[in-house]
Amino acid sequence: MNVSLRGRFALIMMIGVMAVGVVFAASLVTGFADVSPQIVWSIRAPRVVLTLVVGAGLAVAGGLLQGVFGNPLAAPSIVGVSASGAAGASIGAALGIPFNSIPLAFMGVILAGVGLIVVRAIASRDGKVNSTALLLGGVAISFFSLALVLLASPFISREAGRSFSFWANGSFALATWSGVVAVAPLAIVGLVIAFGIASRVDPLSLGSVAARALGVDADRVTQYALVAVVLLVAPGVTVVGIIAFVGLVVPHALRFFLGPRNTFLLPASAVFGGLLVASADFISRNMLAPAEIPVGAVTALVGAPVFLVLLRQMVRRGVMSI
C-alpha cells in the first residue's frame, strides 16, 4: 500500500473530523445562547445530527454510483434516486403517514429502489450499463417523480401542509429525534455495505466483464452498491427533502486529494459530506437570520461553482472517467 496515501488519508480525516466537531458545537449554541439546554437537546441537537447523517449518506452514495457506473456525473440527484425517494415521501404523506417517521422512510426506500431498478434496466444491455442512457434515464425518472410529488400534494392534509412546505424546499427546520431514528439506522446499514464492498468497486472501472475476469462479481457488487445507495439517500429525502450537489461534488473534490481508491474515498466522503451539509445548514439558519433559506440553495450555491472548476480541470486533462 502507498504510505503517502495512508498519510494523506489520516490527515484529511483528522481535519474533517475536527471541522465536524467545530460545526457541531457552533450549530448547537449559535444564536441560542439564552435558551434552555432542553431546547438545545430537543430541537438543535437532532437537527445537527441529521445534517451529518444525511450529508454522509449523500456523499457516500455519490461516490458509490460514480464508482460502479464508472461515470463521474453519476449522483443520487442525477440518476433519479433522490426524486423517486421524494415521490415515495409525498405519496406516503398524501396517504396520511407523518413526516419524520419510519413508515415514510420505508415508502421512500421502496420508490427510490423502483426508480433505480428502472433506470438501470433501461440503460443496460448484455450486462453493460450505458453511461449516457443512465444519466438520461435518471433525468426522465426525476421529472416523472417530481410530477408525482406535485400530484400528491393536494391530497396532503392541512395539518401536514406546513411540514410539506418545508420538506419540499429542502430543509432541516423540522428535524426531530424521530427523524433521526427514521434515517440513521438505514443509513448506517448503507454505510456498512458501502465500506464492505469499497475495494471491490475499484476494478469495476475497467468494465464489468474485465472485473469478472479478475474474480470480482461485478453484478453482485453493483447490486449491493445500489441497495446501499437507496438506504443512504431515500430515508434522508423523506425527512429533509432533496439536497443537490453533495453527492456529486464531495467525492469529486476528494479524488483530487486522495485518488480514486474507494477504500479511502468513501469514508472520507462520509466525513466531508456530513461536514458540507452541516455547514450549509448552519449558513442557511444564520445568513439571513431570523429568516431561514433552504439548505439545498446553499449547497447548490457552493457546490455548483466548485463542480464547474473540477469539471474544467477534468476536461483539460482529458479524463472523463473514474
Added chain:
Amino acid sequence: MALLELKGVSLLTSGVERVASVTASVDAGQLVAIVGPNGSGKSSLLGLMAGLFTPTRGSVLLNGRLVSNMGLRELATERAWLGQSTPGADNFSVAEVLNWGRSFVAGETSDAQSALDEVVRVFEVQDLMTARMYRLSGGQRQRVHLARTWLQGARITLLDEPDSSLDETGRSILRGAVQECVRAGRTVALVTHDRGWAMSEADLVWEVCAGRIVVG
C-alpha cells in the same frame, strides 16, 4: 486430459449466433492462435473459453470441471483474460491497477512481491508505476494491462488481440512473454490478425468463420 475443452459450444446473443457448435480442446503448455475475419466470432469464442459468457448450448470444461460451476475467484486463479480494449481506470495509478491482478484471486499470495517484480520487468513498466493511467499512451496502457493479466498467474491466459495497440517494441515484449509463459508449461490462447506470428509460433491455429472453427 486436456486443460480446456469445448464440447458442442454455441452462443446466441441478440438473435445472432456468434459461436456455432464448436468442439475443440487445448492441452497444457500449448500456444493457440485464433484467427479469422472481423465479426467471425473469435472474441465470443475466447469469452466462452474464459467462462465470461454462458453458452447457449454445450459446455466448457477447465481441468475436467464445468467452468459454469466454478466461482469467479477460483476461475480467476485458473484462467486470466484480457479483452480487446480495456476502458477506464483513468485516475488509478499503474501500481494500483497491477495490484488488481492478485487482489481477488483465491489462494496464497506469499510470493506476490516477487511475481510483481517479475512482470514489471518483463513488460517494462518499472518507470510507470506511480503514473496515473490517463497519462499513458495506448501502448503503455496495454502493457500495464498485460502485466496485470500475467500477475494472475493462471494456468491458461486468454488474450483478445493483445498486439493491436502495441508498437514493434511492445510486440516484441509481448511475444517474448508469451514464449516464456508457454515454455514454463502454462497455456496461452490469443486472438490475432497477425497470421505470421500465428503460423510461426502457435502449436494450434484455429481459423474461425461464421462462429465455427473451419481449420484447426
